[in-house]
Amino acid sequence: MADLSEDEQRRLMTAPPRGTLVLMLLLAAAFLLAWLYLYFGVYWLRGLAS
Amino acid sequence: MHIDPSERKWIYVVLAMSAIFLAVIVYTAVVYNAAPPSNVETIDSAQLHLSEEFAEDRLGARAMPDGSVRVTMVAARYGFFPRNVTVPAETPVTFRWATLDVLHGVHAEGTNMATMIVPGFVSQLRTVFPKPGVYQVICNEFCGVGHDYMWSQLTVVPKAEWKG
Numbered sequence: 001m002a003d004l005s006e007d008e009q010r011r012l013m014t015a016p017p018r019g020t021l022v023l024m025l026l027l028a029a030a031f032l033l034a035w036l037y038l039y040f041g042v043y044w045l046r047g048l049a050s
Numbered sequence: 051m052h053i054d055p056s057e058r059k060w061i062y063v064v065l066a067m068s069a070i071f072l073a074v075i076v077y078t079a080v081v082y083n084a085a086p087p088s089n090v091e092t093i094d095s096a097q098l099h100l101s102e103e104f105a106e107d108r109l110g111a112r113a114m115p116d117g118s119v120r121v122t123m124v125a126a127r128y129g130f131f132p133r134n135v136t137v138p139a140e141t142p143v144t145f146r147w148a149t150l151d152v153l154h155g156v157h158a159e160g161t162n163m164a165t166m167i168v169p170g171f172v173s174q175l176r177t178v179f180p181k182p183g184v185y186q187v188i189c190n191e192f193c194g195v196g197h198d199y200m201w202s203q204l205t206v207v208p209k210a211e212w213k214g
Contacts (some may be wrong), residue, residue, distance in 0.1 A: 036074075049161075
C-alpha cells in the first residue's frame with residue numbers, strides 16, 4: 001500500500017471485495033451440493049421411512 | 051438500519067439456500083410422504099405376553115395379504131426380540147414395536163429405520179429396504195446399564211429368496 005498513490009489507495013478501499021464474494025459463492029455452492037448429496041444420495045437411497 | 055452491500059448479498063445467498071432446502075423437504079414430504087414416523091396406539095406394556103399381537107409366538111416377520119411384510123418385535127432391557135429378523139428387499143415392510151419396560155430407541159445402522167419405543171404405546175414404521183444386506187439394530191435411547199449390549203440383527207434378502 002505504501003507504494004500506491006492516494007487515488008489508487010482510495011479506489012482500492014472503496015472497490016467491492018470481488019474475491020471475497022467469489023469465495024463466498026463457491027462456499028455456498030459447495031454447501032448446497034453437499035446438502036443435496038446427503039439428502040438424495042444418502043437419505044433417499046436408503047429407502048424412505050414413515 | 052444500514053446493511054453493507056456485501057452483507058446484503060450474502061443474506062440473499064443464505065435466504066436462497068434456505069428456500070431451496072425448505073422447498074425440497076416440503077415437496078418430498080407432501081408428494082412422497084417423507085415424514086418422521088408417527089403412530090398413536092396405546093397398549094398395556096405389562097400385559098404384552100397376553101396380547102394377541104405381541105405374545106412371544108406371534109413375534110417376527112410375516113407376509114401380509116397385500117404383498118407387504120409385517121414385523122412385530124418387543125424391546126426389553128436389554129435386547130430386541132426376536133434377535134434375528136429376515137425381510138425381503140424392495141418390499142414395503144411395516145415394523146411394529148412395543149416395550150416391556152422403559153423407553154427404548156431402535157435404529158438399523160445404515161438405513162432410515164429409526165424410531166422411539168415408548169412404554170404404553172405401539173411404535174410403527176413403514177419402509178422399503180432397497181438392497182440386501184445385514185444390518186445391526188441398536189438401541190439409541192439410554193435405557194440402563196446394559197444399554198450398550200442391546201442389539202439385534204436385521205437381514206435383508208433378495209425378494210425372490212424370502213420365505214414368509
